[in-house]
Amino acid sequence: MGIKVIKAGMLTTVQDLGRTGYRKDGLTVSGAMDEDALRLGNLLLGNAAGEAGLECTLTGPEILFESDALIAITGADLSAKIDGLPAELWRPLLLTKGSVLTFGQAIAGCRTYLSVQGGFDLSPVLGSLSTYLPAGFGGFEGRALKKGDRIAFKLEVPHLPVAMNWTLSKDLYTPTDKNIIRVMKGPEFELFGEKSLADLFISPFSISKAADRMGYRLEGPVLQLKTAKEMLSSAVTFGTVQVTSEGSPIVLMADHQTTGGYPRILQVLRTDLGKLAQLHSGAQIQFELLSLKQAQTLLIAREQEINQLKQSLTFKYISS
């Protein structure tokens, strides 16, 4: 037994940490837009950090639980309710058979993750449960969830933690309303004109309506190369900021193409991708430049923090 989708919501897809090993074949990684939110949700339940959950976007789904489940809701605050009562984020919640999970107004952020203990019973495609919408495979039938879909749980009976009265510390997750996005120079950074490079860090950019799992087009000052240059296609990755021939930047997100032919002006720090994933159309961002060394130091500290959390949460699930 598992869940039944009563209402699909705007875009609800199954995502794990993505599909690796196929970028050389033109197949991108995909996976959760806010990796940390999904990982923390899983750790709260005693799951492996990379277990697949549901990524719910802006207007969340309505979900009926057809059996008992231990769940966690992490990431954006989309006014989650269980049987009409506000549900707490960042903690394990025991739902009994027949419970209905709904979402309402987006209070902070735009992507929330529903994780269930043990995970969903689905077959991986090329080693991952992530849904890759552009090619229509992975996750649940290669598509976003629809009304009437049913997904079974791998675990039949929830395994309760030693105590239930705890919540994850707020410090472990980047606030969803901070608009400073830390970046490194991209490979073609130096090819841009002096004014463009100055504008890049002085002026804010706003996220346009063209913002989805593939990329966010930004609006702001026009960015120009010192001299026009025809680029050969080369690799891009999650967080690469490309500049189109009209001079507008696009930040590539989880479902980006593997290669691109536009100059890569910036690269968003891996630690800040989740923050970006939580910002939606209309939000303003301000870039802040860091060095590679600073970026790697931050990333390593982040991994250590998550590992420590994993260790301490393991104790909460030790059966007596």
Next chain:
Amino acid sequence: MKKINTYTFYPLGDSAIVIQFPDQISEAIHQQLRAVTAYLDENSFEGFIEYTPAFTSVTIYYQPWIIRYEEIQGLLEEMMKELMEDSAPRTATLIEIPVVYGGDFGPDLEFVAAHNHLSVEKVIAIHTAAEYLVYMIGFAPGFPYLGGMNEKIAAPRKAQPRAKVAAGAVGIAGQQTGIYPIETPGGWQIIGQTPLSLFDLNRKEPALLKAGDRLKFVAISEKEFIQIRRNDGD
């Protein structure tokens, strides 16, 4: 073949490093890239995730909490020195791509012919005569960037991209020819269609083509197209 021994390293963000060769499309550079990717296929290291080869670069994705940038650059420098000494040329697989040209399968074949003041038959003859090199796979799962098309059949992209181009469609855009692996919107001039599936999740290796492969287009009839499709489906 002349060895290309100039290359640089640079980061693509905090979790990837790029080995960059001189910025021009050439077979000599491509051979060096293949040596790098073949080496990485056989010699993985801790913290290595995967790589993406492109026209003149190989990008390597890694886990910085296992191996830092300076360390991975050191490792790759050693690798490059080793590869410079090993001069064994790599053999390429020649793959035949059957194509039905024209008609509903290639609605833009006549445009390409008219644009180049050629007959339709001549366009097909030129397109099937050449041997193409797969420089890289990118843009979409299994999409090959091919080198080697005769300039005589070059044609501009469509002013209005089609909302739907079928999987297997063979097209021309500027000096390039390519094959659409999945149904997608697209602006290339479509001259034909192959019944082969360029990206098939049911195969052990989903992508039909790999960087470094060589391919030839072979003209087939509609009847043969249907036969190949049917056999593939079994």
